Amino acid sequence: MRNKLWLSASLALASLSACTNGGIPTSNGASGGTKIIVNLTLNQQQPTIYGLSAGYAPPVTTVAVGSQIFFQNTDSFTHTATLIPNVTQFPSGSPFTGKALTQSGNNLSGGFSSGALLAGSSSQTISVDKAGTYFFGCFFHYGANMRGVIVAQ
Numbered sequence: 001m002r003n004k005l006w007l008s009a010s011l012a013l014a015s016l017s018a019c020t021n022g023g024i025p026t027s028n029g030a031s032g033g034t035k036i037i038v039n040l041t042l043n044q045q046q047p048t049i050y051g052l053s054a055g056y057a058p059p060v061t062t063v064a065v066g067s068q069i070f071f072q073n074t075d076s077f078t079h080t081a082t083l084i085p086n087v088t089q090f091p092s093g094s095p096f097t098g099k100a101l102t103q104s105g106n107n108l109s110g111g112f113s114s115g116a117l118l119a120g121s122s123s124q125t126i127s128v129d130k131a132g133t134y135f136f137g138c139f140f141h142y143g144a145n146m147r148g149v150i151v152a153q
């Protein structure tokens, strides 16, 4: 029951956000830039120099300042890709609040969340605006090490 209610809410959110993103398409891979695949089924946990990572491919994405990225959920589950601000390593417990479920932000330095990304859908386009190491993760599966890193240089 609770799950069903939640699913309806997230579907409503997803359709809302699809209409409010400055005309940039938000579904089916139409977003621009370097694609980070979101799939906890296929991308098994692996070590990185930043710690264990699962669910994102690649687990560490290196991109140039001035370019763009986006996330595409190819899984059959809902995920998020949400920045963990102001950290130099992955926090041990989940750093996220319910705000992660709403799409927000369009650059790395200002913070972002894909919002609840339904199966098959893509995030907004995110500008790589400032060099740095950016940690992010999934609201739903942080405890399963669904985490990744973007290195902007």
Ligand SMILES: [Cu+2]
Binding pocket: 040, 055, 078, 079, 080, 138, 139, 140, 141, 142, 146
């Ligand atoms: Cu997830």
